[in-house]
Amino acid sequence: MSTPAQPKKPAAKKPATKTPTAKARASKTASAIAPEIRDALDADIASLEMGSKIWSTLTVAQRATVLGHVREAVAKNAAEWARTAAASKGLDEQHPLRGEEWLAGPYATLAGIDALISSLDAIAAGESPLKNVRTSLAPTGQVAVQAYPATKTDALLLNGFTGEVWLKPGVTADQARRRAGLAQLNPTAGGGVGLVLGAGNVTSIPILDVLYELIAFNRVALLKLNPTQDSLLTVFRKALQPLIEPGFVRIVTGAGDVGAYLTAHPGFSHIHITGSAVTFDTIVWGPGAAGQKRKQTGKPQLTTPITGELGGVAPIIVVPGPWTQADLDYQAEHVVTMRLQNSGHICISGQVVIISPDWKQKDDFLAALRRAYAKAPQRPVWYPNSDTKLAIAREAYPDAEQYGPRLLVEIDGTDDAATLETTEFFAPVLGIVEVDGTGQQFVDGAVAYANERLAGTLGANILIDPVTEAELGDGFERAVADLHYGNIAINGWTGFSFVAPTLSWGAFPGHTLEDVGSGIGIVHNALLLDDVERSVLRGPFRPFPRSVGRGRFSILPKPPWFVTSRTSAEVSEGFTRFMIDRNLARLAKTLGAALRS
Structure with missing residues (x-):
């Protein structure tokens, strides 16, 4: 993490730092990995370039249909997803905290897909995703979008919680409604191929980041998994098969050498990372003393636009x-x-x-x-x-x-x-x-x-x-x-x-490449709002x-995400299964378990 900003001092004269060209950097990183790995990565990027053209021909309604198929695939593989994720973290099938992997994996992903489909359906019908969403004014006079709960399911499962998305000062409610939709307001404008460097800690993060690339920016994506999540490669490929088959997504694994090759590759129009500020700086400025010198002179080695979610205290x-x-x-x-x-x-x-x-x-x-x-x-x-x-x-x-x-x-x-x-x-x-x-x-x-x-x-x-x-x-x-x-x-x-997929997720605006703090840009934001400042739950x-x-x-007793909940695993799995099949009889049993938490 970065430390709090210090007052700026007049810059001393420094020797010029030579920034390698993108071509030279790509050549250097290519020589660091095995030829067969490099060739496979290049083939994936070429497939995505073709996929980007196909994605740009799909109507908004067709994209909603594709996401519906992704939902079916996620639901079909939810149990394997949660079980594999728990095992990767040392939690066996009897551990009381294994429910975290249901909520933070398939549940969060299904909720995100449903919310994106709802926004796409509205746009396809010629309406704003905010058509039925109230707005109010925050204490500062900024527009506050009443974004959560967005559905009856939200209000039932997570009763008593509400959330607002505050827009940046000066944005009016009418502007917010007109701009909601982001890239889907102009779906034929291709966004190229994006690189998503996946998080290593929470299993829904890389999947949701890929979906945001596709919908918010019209960018197809190559997802590189963090090595901590390599055991989920098969599950993720099955869950995203409706996007992989037509060339909209590719998923790869690899260590730092693969990451370095990809971040230097000229085939990407954008990079998004969930990780640490140290990793972000290494990508932007380069490693070691040479990277620090480039940062001091404001000459990044990275020429590709980049966003990131980087945590904090x-x-x-x-x-x-x-x-x-x-x-x-x-x-x-x-x-x-x-x-x-x-x-x-x-x-x-x-x-x-x-x-x-x-x-x-x-x-x-x-x-x-x-x-x-x-x-x-x-x-x-x-x-x-x-x-x-x-x-x-x-x-x-x-x-x-x-x-x-x-x-x-x-x-x-x-x-x-x-x-x-x-x-x-x-x-x-x-x-x-x-x-x-x-x-x-x-x-x-x-x-x-x-x-x-x-x-x-x-x-x-x-x-x-x-x-x-x-x-x-x-x-x-x-x-x-x-x-x-x-x-x-x-x-x-x-x-x-x-x-909560209709809320935004990301740092407070204002960070820069030179002082990246908790990151740049937002994700989730399933209402596809422009000019977001923050979310308030x-x-x-x-x-x-x-x-x-x-x-x-609230009708909720102790919430299932509490680490002290006695029925966390049962309730978390039950909530996810209700998201899958809307079985009210099973939900009643789950709510009974919640009362015993």
Whole structure:
């Protein structure tokens, strides 16, 4: 992750740095891989070039039909997908957390496909994807699109959650409706061939990124899997067969040498990566000292346009208020879920809990947090280089509490918080920092701390009880607007925003190649909105039945994505199977299991 931007100093004169031409770079990377691999990659790119021409001849309605076939293929292979993904992360078929792979894999993909098909159907009928979608004004006066729930299924399965997409300042509601559709408003304009460098942690990410290339930009795509997901190659090829057969998608595997060859290849019109800022910089500027010199002189070696989603250090702002013991326990489990989902190997994992020393219940909450952190099911820390990140945390904070492989770092007056604030650990490391005050003073201070001290702008979480939120009123809404993150969750986790396909996913606008932060551009965004600034999710502070008459209502008990849910695996699989077949009898059984969570 990048560190917070520093004031710019006048640039000193530097020796000229020679940037290799695209042709020379491609030749160098070609010599680094076996000829048969190079030939196979070139053949795939040639097939995609032909596929791009075919894709440009399809009507919007025909594209919706193609996505319908993809949906059928994903549904047919969902069980194998979830089982293979769980096994790749060291979770056997009895592990209580295997349900994560249903929700973050086939469920998220099916939801994304359904939402894209809905937008394509609207455009094919000569209507805007926003025809039946309400808009309002955010506290800043920006247009806020009421994007979630988008369907009755959303409202049923994930009851009590709502989400808005805020558009950039100056965009009107009429403009938003006219522009919604992106490349599908001009479907015959081909976007060329895109390269998608897939994420290695969450299995729906590479598939959803490929679909966004096709629909948002009219770009066919070559997907290179991260080596951590090579075991899913067969499943992915079966799931995307309706796109692979006509030449709209190709999927390949390989190590860094293959990635280097592809990023230097002249056949791509665009590159999209989900990964780290270090990898992004290596692609754009080159490796080592030579890459750093090119970055300093502003002369990238990459000439192909590039976007990326790169993670960050996500805050969890705990607003002081009158919480019951049940509230303390529930929200402590909520925080632990934000950190321990996928063993912390998620770009949106909550990393820094911001709490007030002036909150009378601070100690009670921290005690509940420690209990929840200790009792969450143990699982492997499996992502490459996680041991190195954990070692960095242990060295920086030798007094950190340890719960198996998990670390809990509480910053006191003598600790230097810089490592916690600027290192995306991508591992089970949870930090606690303090910001003084209560009420509006605390909220404003916590927002300033998150904006100014924590690396990245991808996602931020806020926990606030209904009484305190009502007391703060417009002041709280102003503070939310001041929080400069691409995804904000209020009484929810931004990981929920990831699986809500009509919300956007990406960093807050403004990052550049020179200071890429949490990335450039967005994905998901199934309403195909232009000029997106951020998404704001709101959820219930209390689960059912305590939600009755006490703030935002929800029929959900403990959500199935909570790592402490006793029925997570059963409910997550059940939700996915309902997405596949809409079997109400089976759903009733699943909801019964949810009540036992």
